[in-house]
Amino acid sequence: MTTAHVLEKWETLNxxxxxxxxxxxxxxxxxAGKDSSAALYLLNRVKEKYNFDILAFLYxxxxxxxxxxFEQQLKTFWDSRGVSxxxxxxxxxxxxxxxxxxxxxxxxxLRKKALPELFTLVRRPVEDVVLxxxxxxxxxxGYALNRLVGDGLADSTTQAEVYSKxxxxxxxxxFYIFLTMPEGYSVYRxxxxxxxxxxxxxxxxxxxxxxDVTCRYSLMRPKKVLGGYFEKFGYRFSYRQVFxxxxxxxxxxxxxxxxxxxxxxxxxxxx
Numbered sequence: 001m002t003t004a005h006v007l008e009k010w011e012t013l014n015x016x017x018x019x020x021x022x023x024x025x026x027x028x029x030x031x032a033g034k035d036s037s038a039a040l041y042l043l044n045r046v047k048e049k050y051n052f053d054i055l056a057f058l059y060x061x062x063x064x065x066x067x068x069x070f071e072q073q074l075k076t077f078w079d080s081r082g083v084s085x086x087x088x089x090x091x092x093x094x095x096x097x098x099x100x101x102x103x104x105x106x107x108x109x110l111r112k113k114a115l116p117e118l119f120t121l122v123r124r125p126v127e128d129v130v131l132x133x134x135x136x137x138x139x140x141x142g143y144a145l146n147r148l149v150g151d152g153l154a155d156s157t158t159q160a161e162v163y164s165k166x167x168x169x170x171x172x173x174x175f176y177i178f179l180t181m182p183e184g185y186s187v188y189r190x191x192x193x194x195x196x197x198x199x200x201x202x203x204x205x206x207x208x209x210x211x212d213v214t215c216r217y218s219l220m221r222p223k224k225v226l227g228g229y230f231e232k233f234g235y236r237f238s239y240r241q242v243f244x245x246x247x248x249x250x251x252x253x254x255x256x257x258x259x260x261x262x263x264x265x266x267x268x269x270x271x
Contacts, residue, residue, distance in 0.1 A: 003205045006198045010042055013193040013239070017178045020186070021052040025124045028132040029115070029271075030056040030085070032066075032074055032211040036134030038202040039191050043132065044083055052130075055084040057121070059114045062094045062107055065213045073209045086121055088114060115267040119185075126263075127184030133271070135174050136191045136199060138230055140242045143171050147250050170270050172253035175246050177239075179255075183263045187271070195236045 011018065026043055030036045040056055047054050056078065060066035071087055078085045090110065097103035115131075122129055147168075173179065179187040191199065203210050246252045261270060 001198070001201060003202055006194065006202055007042065007045065009198075010190070010194060011046060014177075014190050017188060017190065018046060018050045020178070021050050021130060021188075024052045024128050024130045024186075025122050026052050026054045026130045026132055026188070027118050027122060028054065028056045029118075029134070030058045031134070032058060032070070032209065033134070034199050034203050034210050035136045035139075035191055037208045037210050038194070038199045039132060039134040040078070040083065041202060041206060041208055043190065044081055055086065055122070057086045057088070057118050059088050059090060059111050061090050061092075061110055062097060062215060063090070064094055065211060065215055067213070070209070070211070070213075077209045088117070090114070112268050112271055115271060116263075125184075130186040130188050131271070132188050132190065133174075134191050135189050136196065137194060137237050137239055137242065138196045140175055140192060140239075140246070141230065141235070141237050143174065144242060144246050144250060147171070151250075166269070169253055169258075172246075173258045173266075173270055175243055175252055176255060176258065179259055181259060181261065181263065181266060185263070187266075193239050196231065197236075 026047070028036065028040050028043065030040060040054075043054055058074070060071070066089075075085055075087065092110065096106060096110075100106060118131065119126060119129065173187075174189065175192075177189050177192050181187065202208070258266075258270075
């Protein structure tokens with residue numbers, strides 16, 4: 001397996017969505033982790049073929065992960081490849097995460113609150129904007145397994161977040177590759193067709209600058225723990241199978257329900 005093989009598979013499985021990007025501005029919500037780095041790399045490889053523009057938006061939080069040296073490394077690398085990278089350093093520091101039962105939630109909420117800033121940066125009509133998230137196939141499998149265990153085995157009194165309607169809507173929308181929202185903008189998750197080993201290969205073979213400072217709260221994230229489990233047992237997944245499982249057994253929200261959300265609700269609470 002090489003980058004060429006992964007690119008061919010990725011493009012084939014994404015072609016119907018890539019065709020919808022013509023004339024659009026593709027705004028990648030970028031963390032510099034492996035998934036979003038591979039997403040930015042792949043989209044940048046095909047932007048001329050499918051005739052779209054691209055930019056990346058990074059909200060550098062939690063701040064202990066993003067050093068000034070890494071910021072410069074990112075800007076140098078992506079600028080040399082014609083990618084405009086907006087690097088946003090938040091006003092708050094990591095102290096807002098201390099002593100939280102689940103520090104990942106306030107971290108995610110801060111990132112979501114920064115999303116509307118993208119629309120002020122792009123200076124394009126909202127219907128020309130496609131927001132890209134780097135969520136991967138392993139993320140979906142992790143969400144599905146976490147929900148399945150929570151529903152079938154765990155004591156519901158200790159799984160309030162798993163059972164929360166709000167959280168379930170947030171997770172449900174991540175199973176859809178392409179959304180078109182009421183205001184006209186779109187949301188695209190191009191990495192839902194690749195497994196972790198393929199993403200790792202893209203990052204390694206192309207020397208992508210990937211965030212290597214481990215978040216001190218990473219072991220509190222179920223998808224990180226489950227990702228290690230999948231890797232240990234050599235599991236691989238297909239998007240079709242994971243999606244059908246989620247729709248049939250987990251009863252994820254229907255597409256119409258998600259695509260009817262207002263911009264404020266979707267970006268600040270669901271994305």
